[in-house]
Amino acid sequence: MADRALLVLNASKTSNLTSILMSWTCPKCERELKAPNQIHYCAKVSIDSLFDGKEKELILLFDKILAEVAGWDGVLVSTTPHCIVFMHRYTFLVIRPMKKALDVKFYSKAMLHGNLIVKSTGGEGKFENHIRVTALDDLTQQLFGYLYQSWQLL
Numbered sequence: 001m002a003d004r005a006l007l008v009l010n011a012s013k014t015s016n017l018t019s020i021l022m023s024w025t026c027p028k029c030e031r032e033l034k035a036p037n038q039i040h041y042c043a044k045v046s047i048d049s050l051f052d053g054k055e056k057e058l059i060l061l062f063d064k065i066l067a068e069v070a071g072w073d074g075v076l077v078s079t080t081p082h083c084i085v086f087m088h089r090y091t092f093l094v095i096r097p098m099k100k101a102l103d104v105k106f107y108s109k110a111m112l113h114g115n116l117i118v119k120s121t122g123g124e125g126k127f128e129n130h131i132r133v134t135a136l137d138d139l140t141q142q143l144f145g146y147l148y149q150s151w152q153l154l
């Protein structure tokens with residue numbers, strides 16, 4: 001019951017902010033969520049720790065994607081132990097820092113083809129796609145176009 005009281009207290013303290021941002025911040029892990037009862041991985045993970053031991057260039061690439069995507073309407077950004085998750089109505093983008101690349105996962109209505117696409121799987125109007133980003137040249141208009149379509153879809 002102590003936890004529940006804490007949640008209620010926190011919700012009322014931040015109610016003004018919540019109504020503006022349409023989100024709720026978990027008092028334990030400080031993740032931004034759509035609703036107080038949303039199931040989530042409840043532990044603090046900093047974005048920096050996800051890049052430990054990875055190619056330094058990847059942080060720059062991530063920042064460029066973040067700067068673009070975080071500006072779209074209603075986007076919430078949160079971290080899990082291995083990924084950075086971007087939500088609109090649902091999760092539409094997941095970025096996983098690998099040793100020498102960012103694995104960028106997003107969704108589309110139709111199967112995608114082309115040399116950017118590492119993998120495109122799924123069906124019934126929802127395909128899951130992976131692109132690997134290793135350099136600034138990889139951050140093309142086409143890539144951001146794909147991410148934008150994923151945002152619109154989800």
Ligand SMILES: [Zn+2]
Pocket residue numbers: 026027028029030031040041042043
């Ligand atoms: Zn939490």
